[in-house]
Amino acid sequence: MSTKNSSITVTSIISDFKEITKMRLSLSVVFSSIAGYLLGTQQVEVYTLILLAFGGYFMVGASNAYNQIIEKDLDALMDRTKNRPIPAGRMSVNTAFTIAVIFTILGIATLYVINPRTAMYGAISIFLYTCVYTPLKTKTPLAVFVGAIPGAIPFMLGWVAARNDFGIEPGTLFAIQFFWQFPHFWAIGWFLFDDYKKGGFFMLPTRERDKGTAVQTIMYTIWTVLASIIPVFGFTGELKLSIVAAIVVFGLGLVMLYYAIQLFKKRTAQAAKQLMLASVSYITLLQIVYVVDKFIR
Template identity: 80%
Template sequence: MSNTKTSVTTTSVISDFKEITKMRLSLSVVFSSLAGYLLGVDIVSVKTLILLAFGGYFMVGASNAFNQIIEKDLDALMKRTANRPVPSGRMSVNTAFIIASIFTLLGIIILYSINKQTAMFGAISIFLYACVYTPLKTKTPLAVFVGAIPGAIPFMLGWVAATDNFGIEPGTLFALQFFWQFPHFWAIGWFLFNDYEKAGFFMLPTGKRDKGTAVQIIMYTIWTILVSIIPVFGFTGALSLSIVAAIIVFVLGLGMLYYAFRLFNEMTEKAARQLMLISVLYITLVQIVYVIDKFIG
């Protein structure tokens, strides 16, 4: 009986740990930073890849843990988040704060061991996410703009980790992931509108599910597509894209744009959910195409 209880406790501790650090989201962020590293590096260092993966995970995990501490009372109001470790009472605020603090320290130390700029951008992302984006969510839809900054740092962070240099190349990677986040987050804000409303979060640009929001989703999707093909024109320094790769990336963008227009036409939660899923697929495939193109070309 005690063995069963221990295994249940262990399982719940692991699942709570995954929840407090938002493991799936954190791993997708790590994927972005590793893609950025592969794009920037001349000779791949497995050691740096591992350091970047762990450092990146700790930084994102810390941001998510701080976020859940700050929003614990609001999370309790939403069906989607009520069962998270802190609002449900399974984990104390103190425990969550210790995890977040240890993760912050580990993340900064590991990223600092790669180079100082990587650690600096990692620290900036934690600060903006926890101290600016999180409090703004209940105040203004502009919170999404602020949140898009730390959200766009990982892709760029990988390049900085590879080169110890911030220039046009990581700037372009940052811009791509920055613009992409608007259709992605607004799609989430659309299909979770009622849940967000309960907690008083302002996630949509117009504050409601209307044509104005749908039009802005289309506009930012177009910006994302335009930024994604800029490297083919040869003025983004060492970040380049072959014509074939640019066409593939452009077609992927048109696929996402199709779902953005579909949301505009249908104005449904289902259409918003489909756009969100397609946006995740889009950014993942674009990063893969960028990396493959570099190593083939």
């Protein structure tokens, strides 16, 4: 019996650790960073890739742990978050804070080994997410704009890790993921509107599930698609895109735009959920297309 109980305890500790660091989200960020690295590198170094993967995970894990400490009382009010480790009472604030600090140190140190510039952007990302985005979430819908900055850093971070330089190429990667954040998060804010409201979060630009929010979602989707095909025109330095790849990316963008228009027409939670899923597919497939295009061109 005691063996069973101890195994349950170990399982729950691992589960809570994954929850406090948001492992799934962290892994998607690592994926973006690696895609950016592969686009920027002239010769793939496995050592740097491993450092980038761990550094990226530590960086996002730290941000999420700080976020859950700050929002513990609000998380307890929402169905989506009330079972998180801190509000559910399975993890103390001190434990979560210890994890956050260790992850911050490990993240910045790991990225610093790659190069100081990568570590600097990693540190900026943690600071903006924790100290600016998180407090603003209950104050103003502009929080999404602020949150889009650390959210857009991973894709460009990979390029910076490969080149130790910031220019038009990582700037373009940043712009793609920056504009993409808006339809993605507004879709989430739409279908979780009632739950967010319990915690005092108003994530939509007009604070309501209305035509104004839907129109802005369409606009940012269009800007995302336009930013995504800019490299085909040849003025983004060494970040290039073949015509075939640009057509594929544009086609993927039209699918996301279709779901944004459907949200405008229907204005339902279901339509918002479909847009959210389409947005996740879009950014993942875009990064794959960009990388594959580079290596087969």
